[in-house]
Amino acid sequence: MNDTDPGAVPWLSADEQRSWRAFVRLHMKLTARMAADLQAHSGLSSSDFEVLVALTDVPEGRVRFQDLAKGIDWEQSRLSHQIRRMAKRDLVAREECEEDGRGAYVAISAHGRAVIEAAAPKHVATVRRLVLDALTPEEFAELGRLSAKVTDQIERTRP
Amino acid sequence: MNDTDPGAVPWLSADEQRSWRAFVRLHMKLTARMAADLQAHSGLSSSDFEVLVALTDVPEGRVRFQDLAKGIDWEQSRLSHQIRRMAKRDLVAREECEEDGRGAYVAISAHGRAVIEAAAPKHVATVRRLVLDALTPEEFAELGRLSAKVTDQIERTRP
DNA sequence: ACCTTCTAGTTGACGCGTCATCTAACTAGC
DNA sequence: GCTAGTTAGATGACGCGTCAACTAGAAGGT
Numbered sequence: 278m279n280d281t282d283p284g285a286v287p288w289l290s291a292d293e294q295r296s297w298r299a300f301v302r303l304h305m306k307l308t309a310r311m312a313a314d315l316q317a318h319s320g321l322s323s324s325d326f327e328v329l330v331a332l333t334d335v336p337e338g339r340v341r342f343q344d345l346a347k348g349i350d351w352e353q354s355r356l357s358h359q360i361r362r363m364a365k366r367d368l369v370a371r372e373e374c375e376e377d378g379r380g381a382y383v384a385i386s387a388h389g390r391a392v393i394e395a396a397a398p399k400h401v402a403t404v405r406r407l408v409l410d411a412l413t414p415e416e417f418a419e420l421g422r423l424s425a426k427v428t429d430q431i432e433r434t435r436p
Numbered sequence: 437m438n439d440t441d442p443g444a445v446p447w448l449s450a451d452e453q454r455s456w457r458a459f460v461r462l463h464m465k466l467t468a469r470m471a472a473d474l475q476a477h478s479g480l481s482s483s484d485f486e487v488l489v490a491l492t493d494v495p496e497g498r499v500r501f502q503d504l505a506k507g508i509d510w511e512q513s514r515l516s517h518q519i520r521r522m523a524k525r526d527l528v529a530r531e532e533c534e535e536d537g538r539g540a541y542v543a544i545s546a547h548g549r550a551v552i553e554a555a556a557p558k559h560v561a562t563v564r565r566l567v568l569d570a571l572t573p574e575e576f577a578e579l580g581r582l583s584a585k586v587t588d589q590i591e592r593t594r595p
Numbered sequence: 596a597c598c599t600t601c602t603a604g605t606t607g608a609c610g611c612g613t614c615a616t617c618t619a620a621c622t623a624g625c
Numbered sequence: 626g627c628t629a630g631t632t633a634g635a636t637g638a639c640g641c642g643t644c645a646a647c648t649a650g651a652a653g654g655t
Contacts, residue, residue, distance in 0.1 A: 288560055289568075296580025297563065303583040304463055305509070306590050324641075342604065350464070355642055357605060362640075379603040379650045401447055404456065409448075411589030416582055421455025423571065423579050424462040430570030431465045483611075501634065514612055516635055521610075538620045538633040 307407065314403045319396035324359055325368065326400065329393035332369065332385040339372060339384035368392060466566065473562045478555035483518055484527065485559065488552035491528065491544040498531060498543035527551060 289297060312323050321329070331349050332338055340348070346356045360383050363369045368389035374380035385393075409417060448456060471482050480488070490508050491497055499507070505515045519542050522528045527548035533539035544552075568576060 289563070292577065293568065296576055296583070297567075299580045299583040299587065303587045303590075304467070306587055308463070310590055322641080343602090352643070353604070354606085354644080358640095358642075361605090374603090377603075377651075379648095381604065404448070406593060407590050408456075408586055409452065411586045412582060416585070417455055418451065419578065420582050420586075421458045423575055423582075424455070424458040426575070427567055427570045427579075428458065428462045428465055431462075431469055431566050434565060481611080502632090511613070512634070513614080513636085517610095517612075520635085533633090536621070536633075538618095540634070 310407065311400075311403060315396065315400060318399045319392060321392065321396055325363060326393070326396065328356075328359060328363065328383075329368065329385060329389055330397070332383070333390065333393055338390070339382045341374065342381050342383060345383060363389075469566060470559075470562060474555065474559060477558045478551060480551065480555055484522060485552070485555065487515075487518060487522065487542075488527065488544060488548055489556070491542070492549065492552055497549070498541045500533065501540050501542060504542060522548075 288294075308323075315321050315323060315326055319326075327349050328345070331345055332340060342353065342356060342360075345351075346353045349356075351359075360369060360371065364371060367386055370384050370386055372382040372384050374382055412420065447453075467482075474480050474482060474485055478485075486508055487504070490504055491499060501512065501515060501519075504510075505512045508515075510518075519528060519530065523530060526545055529543050529545050531541040531543050533541055571579065
């Protein structure tokens with residue numbers, strides 16, 4: 278925990294540390310605010326939102342569990358729990374799968390569709406207000422570019 | 437959910453959407469990987485780590501609950517739960533506060549100190565490997581600058 | 596047909612974070 | 626001193642996410 282500790286793995290320089298902390302701080306603040314906003318305006322958690330968006334992205338409004346999990350990069354068990362809770366609130370419904378007796382579809386409900394269609398524009402507005410409006414278009418593009426670059430590195434560096 | 441929907445709040449352009457999704461994806465991947473890494477190498481959660489870092493940042497190694505909560509920007513109740521769990525694992529200890537009968541200190545234990553001192557260099561190495569190494573110094577500085585800019589905007593825009 | 600093996604999804608336990616609520620102790624005004 | 630209001634922190638309930646079993650159906654070889 279000491280920068281001058283000899284023989285230690287090099288700590289971050291003051292500049293690096295400042296950048297890193299700014300970055301971490303942004304993560305914290307942004308996720309917290311987006312979640313609060315979504316909850317306040319639409320009664321949805323970020324997870325609810327993510328699932329509903331994925332379901333409205335396919336025309337039929339229903340997807341196999343497995344495919345949905347892959348699509349949003351979730352563990353399958355997490356999805357199972359989430360869908361159970363969402364079904365209880367009538368945002369989605371489980372449906373049997375005729376082709377494969379083990380499988381199941383998760384389908385968006387009419388209510389779920391209404392909720393997500395009301396929530397989405399507010400969500401976009403929040404993204405605009407909190408992020409897009411803070412940056413020039415060039416800066417925002419750069420942020421995206423740098424993000425992609427780091428993500429690539431993360432995926433290249435296998436655990 | 438439709439870009440061409442007239443009268444709707446403007447959705448993001450294709451470019452904007454690509455940048456935004458890259459950014460969100462980075463958040464997801466990075467937090468997941470960092471947490472997994474920390475857990476694997478040191479048996480600590482990100483929360484554990486954050487608390488221990490805050491505690492080693494003060495020379496006495498003990499801080500009042502309230503101050504600690506403010507320092508790491510946590511809800512007081514969250515901290516209370518977290519400290520209870522950490523105390524059970526002998527990473528920290530509660531200590532009474534003589535000056536204020538309501539108050540309490542949370543103090544890092546010898547074991548906690550050993551754990552964090554082993555964990556910190558590995559954590560820094562991971563940050564370097566996953567993020568710093570993906571970018572030029574200029575790019576990393578730019579990432580920090582943009583992060584700070586957006587964070588400012590978020591804090592300016594009060595909920 | 597039978598038996599392994601794989602795959603789809605579920606479930607229960609447990610750690611985590613939030614919210615609302617509670618207790619105890621400090622502070623101010625009288 | 627007493628009382629009202631505030632502050633420090635704890636606690637219980639509940640939703641969430643992970644991990645490790647577990648169930649049931651599909652596939653493929655014999």
